[in-house]
Amino acid sequence: MSSPRAGSTPALVAAGLVAAGLAPAAAGLSLSGADVPAPTTVLAPEDAVLLAAIQDEAAEVASEEDRIWSFRVNAGGSASFGNTDKQDAFATFTGSREDEDDKTEFRLAYFYGASDGDRTDNEFEASIRQDWFITGTKWEYFAQAKFEYDEFQSWEYRASGFVGFGYQFEKREDFELLGRAGLGGSQEFNSPNDDWRWEAVLGLDLRWDVTDRTEFTASTEIFPSLSDFGEFRTLSRAGVSTLLDEELNMSFTAAVEHEYQSENEDPADKNDFRILVGLQFEF
Numbered sequence: 001m002s003s004p005r006a007g008s009t010p011a012l013v014a015a016g017l018v019a020a021g022l023a024p025a026a027a028g029l030s031l032s033g034a035d036v037p038a039p040t041t042v043l044a045p046e047d048a049v050l051l052a053a054i055q056d057e058a059a060e061v062a063s064e065e066d067r068i069w070s071f072r073v074n075a076g077g078s079a080s081f082g083n084t085d086k087q088d089a090f091a092t093f094t095g096s097r098e099d100e101d102d103k104t105e106f107r108l109a110y111f112y113g114a115s116d117g118d119r120t121d122n123e124f125e126a127s128i129r130q131d132w133f134i135t136g137t138k139w140e141y142f143a144q145a146k147f148e149y150d151e152f153q154s155w156e157y158r159a160s161g162f163v164g165f166g167y168q169f170e171k172r173e174d175f176e177l178l179g180r181a182g183l184g185g186s187q188e189f190n191s192p193n194d195d196w197r198w199e200a201v202l203g204l205d206l207r208w209d210v211t212d213r214t215e216f217t218a219s220t221e222i223f224p225s226l227s228d229f230g231e232f233r234t235l236s237r238a239g240v241s242t243l244l245d246e247e248l249n250m251s252f253t254a255a256v257e258h259e260y261q262s263e264n265e266d267p268a269d270k271n272d273f274r275i276l277v278g279l280q281f282e283f
Helices: 008-020 045-066
Strands: 069-080 086-098 102-115 118-133 139-150 157-171 175-189 197-209 214-224 232-245 250-261 271-282
Touching: 139 175, 157 197
Parallel strands: none
Antiparallel strands: 069 086, 069 271, 086 102, 102 118, 118 139, 139 157, 157 175, 175 197, 197 214, 214 232, 232 250, 250 271
16 A cells, blocks of 8 residues: 655645635745744634644644554464473564555564474574565566574575566455566575575465455465476465454464475475464554
8 A cells, every 4th residue: 555645744734724814825834844833923712723733633644654664463372281292382573664666574483382392393584575666557576585494494594585576466455466476596504405596486465354354365485496497395374364452453363374395305394384373463
């Protein structure tokens, strides 16, 4: 969604004051500035109250226009005790901003699991994507980067980066569908395969506001190897969030994540499947 340009609302307010006779043009009002100086003429008490209210409203709207970043903290966990003691927990922190020219998104995530006192999951990831819109078209271009740590993979660390183009199949207030394609690569560290690997990326991102309180999101990315034909990896996510408390901006969330790597020798290591249920706070 595009955000209005800061400063536009105060200018309209100033013009409205002049037209209404509450502030004469000779008083030095600037129709392009953000500040509305007090008029030099003496106003009637009721007009002074109205002017103060309009100035307060203009300041509040201008502040909202400048608030373009949105952040979300999501966390959850589970535990079971008996024949098997098992604990799982996760936490994510995401941020996004968008205006008429571009969009920025980042994500930090940590996953932990233990069974009978032995650690079974210990994973961290950090990713960022920047989209630049091509004015007057549905096209855009992007750059993305990601760093991953996973104690239980054949690799310990992995870094990847891609650039490419995207196409907005649909973009409405309540629905977005974006396709992406690009080139780049990845490199694993502390891994049997630690060479730089050229890869392509094909992605699809969907956001749907099902109701005023419920949002559904889904994304999938395929990374075919250009260095080793026939090998590929995938990452897919789907989730829903439902607003529980408007004052706290607290939502219930449930999501499914699946990652696949074709080159792993053990079939059990090819798939990484995760179900996440938690509470999310937005600010």
